[in-house]
Amino acid sequence: MNTYEWLQTILLxxxxxxxxxxxxxYMARVFQGERTLLSPVLDTCERLIYRISGVNKDExxxxxxxxxxxxxxxxxxxxxxxxxxxLQGVLPxxxxxxxxxxxxxxxxxxxSFMTNTNWQNYGGESTASYFTQMFxxxxxxxxxxxxxxxxxxxxxxxxxxxRGSTIGNFWVDxxxxxxxxxxxxxxxxxxFLVSQGVIQNLNPYRTVPLVQGTSYDKPRLDDRGNTLKxxxxxxxxxxxxxxxxxxxxxxxxxxxxIKELGTNGGGFFNANSAHPYENPTPLSNMAEIFLxxxxxxxxxxxxxxMAGNTRQGWALLAxxxxxxxxxMGILYWAESSGNPLVTRLGVQSINMEGxxxxxxxxxxxxxxxxxTGTSCGAVNTMHDSLTPIGGMMPLSLIxxxxxxxxxxxxxxxxxxxxxxxxxxxAGLMIGRTPExxxxxxxxxxxxxxxVTVLTSGILIxxxxxxxxxxxxxxxxxxxxxxxxxxxxxxxxxxxxxxxGSAFAGLNGNTVFYNIAGAVCMFIGRFAPIVASLAMAGxxxxxxxxxxxxxxxxxxxxxxxxxxTLVILIVGALTFFPALxxxxxxxxxxxxx
Amino acid sequence: MNDIKPAIxxxxxxxxxxxxxxxxxxxxxxxxxxPKQAQGxxxxxxxxxxxxxxxxxxxxxxxxxxxxRPSATSGFGYNPLSSGGSNAGPTNPDYLKTVAGRVKALRxxxxxxxxxxxxxxxxxxGLDPHITPESAGLQVARVAxxxxxxEDAVIKAVIRATEDRQWGLLGEPRVNVLVLNLELDxx
Numbered sequence: 001m002n003t004y005e006w007l008q009t010i011l012l013x014x015x016x017x018x019x020x021x022x023x024x025x026y027m028a029r030v031f032q033g034e035r036t037l038l039s040p041v042l043d044t045c046e047r048l049i050y051r052i053s054g055v056n057k058d059e060x061x062x063x064x065x066x067x068x069x070x071x072x073x074x075x076x077x078x079x080x081x082x083x084x085x086x087l088q089g090v091l092p093x094x095x096x097x098x099x100x101x102x103x104x105x106x107x108x109x110x111x112s113f114m115t116n117t118n119w120q121n122y123g124g125e126s127t128a129s130y131f132t133q134m135f136x137x138x139x140x141x142x143x144x145x146x147x148x149x150x151x152x153x154x155x156x157x158x159x160x161x162x163r164g165s166t167i168g169n170f171w172v173d174x175x176x177x178x179x180x181x182x183x184x185x186x187x188x189x190x191x192f193l194v195s196q197g198v199i200q201n202l203n204p205y206r207t208v209p210l211v212q213g214t215s216y217d218k219p220r221l222d223d224r225g226n227t228l229k230x231x232x233x234x235x236x237x238x239x240x241x242x243x244x245x246x247x248x249x250x251x252x253x254x255x256x257x258i259k260e261l262g263t264n265g266g267g268f269f270n271a272n273s274a275h276p277y278e279n280p281t282p283l284s285n286m287a288e289i290f291l292x293x294x295x296x297x298x299x300x301x302x303x304x305x306m307a308g309n310t311r312q313g314w315a316l317l318a319x320x321x322x323x324x325x326x327x328m329g330i331l332y333w334a335e336s337s338g339n340p341l342v343t344r345l346g347v348q349s350i351n352m353e354g355x356x357x358x359x360x361x362x363x364x365x366x367x368x369x370x371x372t373g374t375s376c377g378a379v380n381t382m383h384d385s386l387t388p389i390g391g392m393m394p395l396s397l398i399x400x401x402x403x404x405x406x407x408x409x410x411x412x413x414x415x416x417x418x419x420x421x422x423x424x425x426a427g428l429m430i431g432r433t434p435e436x437x438x439x440x441x442x443x444x445x446x447x448x449x450x451v452t453v454l455t456s457g458i459l460i461x462x463x464x465x466x467x468x469x470x471x472x473x474x475x476x477x478x479x480x481x482x483x484x485x486x487x488x489x490x491x492x493x494x495x496x497x498x499x500g501s502a503f504a505g506l507n508g509n510t511v512f513y514n515i516a517g518a519v520c521m522f523i524g525r526f527a528p529i530v531a532s533l534a535m536a537g538x539x540x541x542x543x544x545x546x547x548x549x550x551x552x553x554x555x556x557x558x559x560x561x562x563x564t565l566v567i568l569i570v571g572a573l574t575f576f577p578a579l580x581x582x583x584x585x586x587x588x589x590x591x592x
Numbered sequence: 593m594n595d596i597k598p599a600i601x602x603x604x605x606x607x608x609x610x611x612x613x614x615x616x617x618x619x620x621x622x623x624x625x626x627p628k629q630a631q632g633x634x635x636x637x638x639x640x641x642x643x644x645x646x647x648x649x650x651x652x653x654x655x656x657x658x659x660x661r662p663s664a665t666s667g668f669g670y671n672p673l674s675s676g677g678s679n680a681g682p683t684n685p686d687y688l689k690t691v692a693g694r695v696k697a698l699r700x701x702x703x704x705x706x707x708x709x710x711x712x713x714x715x716x717x718g719l720d721p722h723i724t725p726e727s728a729g730l731q732v733a734r735v736a737x738x739x740x741x742x743e744d745a746v747i748k749a750v751i752r753a754t755e756d757r758q759w760g761l762l763g764e765p766r767v768n769v770l771v772l773n774l775e776l777d778x779x
Contacts, residue, residue, distance in 0.1 A: 004757060004761060007761055008761055008762050008763075011761070049602070049605055052601060052605065053597070053598045053601035053602045053605060054597050054598055054601065055598050055602075065595070068595060069595045069598075069599065072595055072596060072599040073599045073602065073603065075599075076599045076600055076603045077603055080603065080607075123674060123675070123676070125672075125673060125674075125675065126673055126674060134611045134612070134615050135607055135611035135612065136611075138610060138611050138614070138615065139606060139607045139610045139611040141610075142606060142610040143603070143606060143610075171598050171602060174602065175602065178606060178609075178610070183609070183610070183614060186614070187614065187617065187618065190618045190622075191618060191621050191622065191625070191626075194618070194621075194622040194625075194626045194629050194630050195625075195626050195629060196629070197629045197633050197647055198629070199629070199630060199631065199632050200615075200618050200619050200622040200623075200630045201619065201622075201623070201630055201631055201632075202619065203631070205673075206632060206634070206642070208634070208642055208643065208644050208645070209643065209644075210644075210650055210651070211643070211644065211650055211652070211657075211770065211773055211774065211777070212650070212651070212652050212653070212654050212657060212773075214651045214653070214668050214669070214670075215668070216667055216668035218667070240668075242668055245650075245670070245671065245672050245673075246672060246673055247632060247645060247648055247672045248672060248673065249632060251615045251618070251619060253618055253622065253630075254614055254615040254618040254619075255615075258610075269675050269717075270674065270675045270676045271675035271676050271677070271716060271717035271718065271719070274675075274677070274715070274716030274717040275675050275717045275719065276647035276648060276649075276717060276719055276720070276721060277632065277647060277648070280633075280647050281758055281762075281763070282757070282758045282762035282763020282764070283758045283759070283762055283763075285762075285763070286762060338709070339682045341682065341683065341688055342682075342688070342691055342709075342712075342713070345688075345691060345692050345695045345707075345712075346695055346706065346707055347691070347695060347706070347707045347708075347709055347712055347713075348706050348707065348708050348709045349709075350709050351682070351709065351713070352709035352710045352713040352715075353677070353678065353680065353682070353687075353713040353714060354677040354678065354679070354713075354714070354715070354716045355713075355715065355716055356715055356716050356717060356720050356722075357661070357710050357715070357720055357722040357723060357724055357764060357766045358720075358722055358763050358764065358766055359763055359764070360763055360764035363762075363763055363764075379716070380716065381716050382676075382677035382678070382679055382716045384677075384679040384680070384681060385677060385678060385679060385680055385681065385682070386682075387682050388682060388683075478679055478680070478681075479679075479680065479681035479683075479684045479687075480684065480685075481683065482683075483681035483682075483683060483684065486681075487681075503679070503681075504676070504677070504679045505678075505679030505680065505681070586681070586682070586683055589683055590682055590683050
């Protein structure tokens with residue numbers, strides 16, 4: 001990396017780490033019901049919401065009721081979005097008159113946004129109306145992010161409460177995360193993004209003339225939409241002259257801010273955060289990476305504060321940061337080494353396929369690891385066109401169950417599941433009682449942690465294997481050979497872990513991928529959530545055991561290192577065979 | 593069962609706040625403070641006619657113009673209605689053939705030496721408005737010859753269309769191809 005690239009990387013992490021403490025502190029106050037900076041403005045609003053919706057804010061819930069309320073709310077959200085997508089043609093704010101989604105695409109998309117995945121089997125600018133974007137997608141960006149945050153908070157309460165039977169009130173947690181955290185930060189950054197050139201309007205698409213016209217051969221279609229072929233089997237085409245183009249418009253900035261902040265990742269446009277109207281400058285790029293990491297990073301401090309041991313929060317953040325920086329380094333190295341098969345043609349040896357000039361290699365690499373270490377899935381670089389080892393980094397970060405910062409909330413509760421496993425295994429190895437934050441780790445905690453950590457892995461391996469047996473699923477691959485396997489593996493990894501980025505060459509808009517994907521996203525989201533809440537309820541009932549000489553300190557460097565190894569080993573054991581057949585095989589093929 | 597009521601009502605309330613009020617407030621502020629950016633950073637000529645957006649690249653193939661990066665948008669290159677990259681994997685034989693073809697076309701236009709990667713590899717958005725200064729430099733001689741003007745005049749235009757690293761630090765230096773070509777047409 002050159003000096004500029006070092007400096008901007010350091011600047012990003014410096015700003016991020018500076019804000020972990022104040023934001024973490026603020027979030028802890030919000031969820032403990034204390035007064036905050038924004039209380040004078042939002043207090044009235046919050047109380048009004050409770051009055052209208054009939055919520056008693058002082059009522060506490062046991063974990064079963066908390067989980068039930070969460071599932072119910074998400075179900076309402078998902079059904080509403082499904083309905084909006086099927087009715088798009090008759091709903092307002094649709095200047096381009098886009099028709100309804102097909103039922104299976106609507107199902108996939110509704111589950112996708114409900115589960116914070118934002119896997120997109122459609123191109124936004126050519127499929128979705130402004131109504132769908134605002135009242136469908138943007139709303140879910142808030143709701144699914146808030147859902148993730150409250151599960152993490154409930155789990156923290158489980159560790160903290162002693163001989164209690166409750167873990168908080170879902171409605172209150174949901175309202176507070178949306179009102180006090182997601183909305184204000186999004187508002188500020190949406191306006192900032194507009195200043196950089198992100199558009200924000202409700203205009204119809206704008207027609208502009210081309211300075212130099214262009215032309216292309218358009219395949220002729222028959223009545224059924226199939227390509228017509230002549231007697232020799234070549235497609236029949238007609239030459240179309242293009243003198244003007246239509247540029248899409250829309251309320252992009254408001255969507256962009258929450259899409260990154262809530263680690264949702266669903267692009268307004270097909271090119272996602274690579275599109276100049278979503279991410280126009282290097283500064284907007286840095287701001288978006290910052291937003292992706294902001295809440296997940298800060299929640300580690302919220303955790304430390306609420307658990308009464310801030311060192312514990314910093315230890316988790318250190319583990320996340322170490323793996324993120326490692327992945328970033330490998331990805332940058334691979335991309336700056338280029339593709340030997342292209343270099344051989346007389347081309348400079350860096351890989352610019354699927355990258356934008358304004359971000360450069362550092363801005364592209366940072367974005368790629370941040371969006372996949374978290375569950376964001378927005379992209380400013382086409383991951384499908386990364387070099388094999390480069391592309392293995394985002395894939396591996398997703399396969400590690402997204403704990404490298406992780407999704408808002410999901411990152412923390414999954415990381416805590418890894419901590420429980422690490423404490424338990426270390427306890428067995430050195431003969432100490434497995435306990436964490438004064439709570440004994442027993443069979444229930446282990447089961448719930450295993451469910452949280454391994455659900456996605458099981459889904460990925462089963463569904464990737466099934467896809468290899470379904471001819472139509474194999475036909476969806478855009479690239480032959482080992483790379484095609486990587487595309488399918490990436491798709492199910494991304495959906496099962498609720499990431500949403502893709503090796504986008506794979507044509508996912510088929511009945512098979514739409515439905516299989518919806519199943520993966522649903523189970524991959526809610527099985528770990530229910531397991532985490534069950535663990536929270538179980539932990540809350542336990543009594544507190546003060547640390548003794550027999551306690552393994554979990555907030556010190558040796559444990560942080562051990563935790564890092566546990567995360568990497570679980571990931572490697574589960575996925576090494578699949579990675580060997582995909583990216584590693586392709587790398588060997590490319591280098592030979 | 594008494595949780596069904598808050599589930600539905602809170603969903604409706606958040607739909608109004610997050611789906612309606614929030615974007616509307618951003619639109620209001622954006623139109624008041626940054627109207628040009630909020631509308632799409634359009635370039636307007638002397639007669640008030642819109643002639644493109646400085647953020648959305650356009651296709652150029654005439655030797656009189658600087659050429660942009662290859663674009664993989666469907667239909668034709670730089671089609672703003674279908675943004676996206678090629679998604680070609682690094683060992684895909686079709687992709688390698690395409691790149692070889694682009695290198696050949698550049699060689700035929702007089703480019704010698706190592707070809708900058710951005711000039712033969714497609715962008716992520718398919719709408720990338722920029723090329724690297726190296727890619728612009730390689731095209732100066734061709735454009736000057738095709739237009740019958742001095743290389744100096746072309747270089748000056750390139751410099752005017754070059755954006756430095758933001759704050760002198762972020763991103764990469766880059767040349768806006770549409771801005772540059774419009775500038776050349778005005779000479």
